[in-house]
Amino acid sequence: MNKTFDKLGIDAKLVQALSKLNITSPTNIQEKVIPVALENKDVIGKSETGTGKTLAYLLPTLQKIDTSSKDAQAIVLTPTHELSIQVQRVIDSISKNTSNPVRSALIVGNVNIRRQLDRLKEKPHIIVGTSGRILELINLRKIKAHTIKTIVIDEVDRLLDKYNIDNVKAIIKATLRERQILAFSATINEDIINISKEIMQEPEFVEAQEKQQIPSKISHMYFSSPKREKIEVLRKLIRIFNPQKAIVFINNSYDVEVACEKLRYHKLNIAAIHGNFIKKDRKRVMEEFKKGNIQVLIASDIGARGLDIKGVTHIFNVDIPEDPNNYLHRVGRSARAGESGIAVSIVSNSEKSLIARFERYFNIKIAHKYMYMGKIFDVKNNNKK
Helix, strand or coil: CCCCCCCCCCCHHHHHHHHHCCCCCCCHHHHHHHHHHHCCCCEEEEECCCCCHHHHHHHHHHHCCCCCCCCCCEEEECCCHHHHHHHHHHHHHHHCCCCCCCCEEEECCCCCHHHHHHHHCCCCCEEEECHHHHHHHHHCCCCCHHHCCEEEEECHHHHCCCCCHHHHHHHHHHCCCCCEEEEEECCCCHHHHHHHHHHCCCCEEEEECCCCCCCCCEEEEEEECCHHHHHHHHHHHHHHHCCCCEEEECCCHHHHHHHHHHHHHCCCCEEEECCCCCHHHHHHHHHHHHHCCCCEEEECHHHHCCCCCCCCCEEEECCCCCCHHHHHHHHCCCCHHHCCEEEEEEECHHHHHHHHHHHHHHCCCEEEEEEECCEEEECCCCCEC
């Protein structure tokens, strides 16, 4: 990637703001999306988590904002409160480093609506939030949809599912036909593409394949266990490691709840989130985890989407993902900002081939360990670690 942001068409004030944030080179997805988006074309963008999708849609959106106007000109839709907060923080971090700041407002459900109405009185240029509350405020005529020129659908695979699609379609229908739609996700199948084409105007499909690297400061290890004993092995490992802040990954919502109940019985400081959680409960758990009041968070992959938590020291994989990129996304939630992290997998016999696959794919060593008398040893030579 030899291009620079200015060569992609991003204006000097935004390039300068990015430079202040130590962002100087566009990623693959940004190289491909930004020129197309600046032409006001509709875009469906597919790229792995962590490859820069947020800036791929925010930079052209920010560039087209008329800061002299008091109108709302863009809506960014996300599936969760946490992701909405993260997107707004990116907007603010760029905007405060420009001479003409773009105003934004966070509009999400299960939050005091009066405060949000006060924020709308400040005339934000970009509204970031979840579809239900944004549609509610459009219907109440507190958000003027006819001034919206850009709609971003972040994690489009979730926002066009059966639970969210009606709200998204209603928001789009409330805007003028000349608006631009930018839709992004790490996972986009044919069904999502076909549905997107129904709500977009001749969208251009952009895909960026980037093989990501696992942070070098993560240590990887695995412990063998029959599937039925995995939660007991997890309990012992939590006792031995005594992590400052850990995330445990389990594949489905039911098993997340079962594991949480079993570990709470042993007086461990644990909470859970998964895809079936209602927003206010999810928000409460996340706030407690961020503050350090919860030591271990048990999550499904869907429940953990959009999370960006500082200070996570340990990742435990109770169910091993089949896709190497899912392993990357899980373990990459530790070792943020140059810190170190430990990734621990609890592996049944049928899953051991996946460990070998991850080693080959990422060129890493996942050490085979075992526990004895409250200590951890290397299986190969029995040296204490």
